Amino acid sequence: MDVLRVQNIEATYQAENGEITALDNISFVVEKGEFVSIVGPSGCGKSTLLSIIAGLLKPTAGEVFVNGEKIVGTSPHIGYMLQRDNLLDWRTIYRNVLFGLEVRKMLSPENRERAVQLLKTYGLYEFRDKYPAQLSGGMRQRVALIRTLAINPDILLLDEAFSALDYQTRLTVTDDVYRILKKEKVTTVMVTHDIPESISMGDKIMVLSARPGRVREILEVDFEDENRTPLSCRNNPKFRVYFDHIWKELSADE
């Protein structure tokens, strides 16, 4: 069954100097446990699309369904991770992780226990009383991920969630996050402008065109590798093939 169904989404902005169409007739479905990468040139409305799925923005036309239910406003079924970790400096790691539960008024003992379990599983439990400034960039991003997973979302949206990190950290964090997501069996939609990143993580890649964003192609990725990780994918011979293909798709705009 499809967890996420996006149907004929259209988005127009009213700007000072006229109307801008950001997204035009976007439709796709995401199956349970799938990882979908959305890749496109900057300004193609990728982030707008995620904001619409997250219920932060109302589309001009079209609908989004999660588990068959139409999305109106933000939903507890959807977790959204932004580019920056946005950990609150004045809260300890543990209290940062509880932030989402607190806001959603879901601070039950079970949920707290779940948050503690996540911290333990991903090696952050001993840092629970530290403050964000005391952690490295990679660890902070992991904390942000746990904060999002603590609300137990059915779908996770990643909005260029790694682009604020330096390259080296980025590769390890990507690997880290990928493993966490596969282990927790989280359905994920990731937006990026980084083609290698989209290939190394995605089961499916949706290529968007430049403004207005339209679906150019939805590509199935298969590395014929049961235990694929983002790093192993980068070494797979098929990686280049996918890369060239997407590169051509994206360049066709110019």
Add this chain to the structure above:
Amino acid sequence: MNKPILSQERTKYLKKKKRRQQMIRFCQIAVLVIFIAQWEITARLGWIDSFILSQPSRIWQTFLNMAQNDLFMHMGVTVYETLVGFLLGAVFGTLLAIALWWSSFASKVSEPYLVVLNSLPKIALGPVIIVIVGAGTRAIIFMALAISLIVTVLEMLNGFRHTDNEYIRMAATFGANKGQIFTKVVFPYNISTLFNSLKINIGLSLVGVIAGEFLVSKAGLGYLIVYGGQVFKLDLVMASVIILSVVAAVMYEAVALLEKLVLNWYGH
């Protein structure tokens, strides 16, 4: 515990640093001592007129004399008026800033008024305040409030507006409503802004109180200064000014200490 062995360069560096610190402190004290000494000496030698410019030993005498009489009453009055004006200014200023943050429409509407009120010397409102609330403690507290309120509003509002937008977006992704965004993100983010404005305000409230006491009061340090001036007791004026500066410094330090405690507790 074993002391780590420091390299020679390190020891030298630390020593030099310490020496510099000591030198600064020494010079600070020396400036004060030399200033007081030359004031006293020139007055005794008759080079300056101690009737007009007073003289440290006479100020000290006046101070001892005041301490046995009603000095603490006057100090108490001034401190009380300042604290009440300060607290009212902080509370109402912050509440107004919250309201204006909440409604950007109201904030746009009030913008020109805030700008004008901010640049207006509030002391000019003195006569109006006296006519409305009567010549007394209330007028003085109002004066302190008038001076500190607008500054607090502007300072806090500016802080609220400059809250990192990404934090707010993050809270919004969890479905936070405006109230939650304010209490969980915007306000804690601005704790330092709040204390900066409190530090400015404690001084401003004191300005308001002294101005108010100049105009209407029968007690307080401002009253002593005006009274001393009118009867040409310059020793009393000088002693009161010195006490006032000590009171101002102590109140400022109290706010700074409170800031330290709150920030510690808040995990900054």
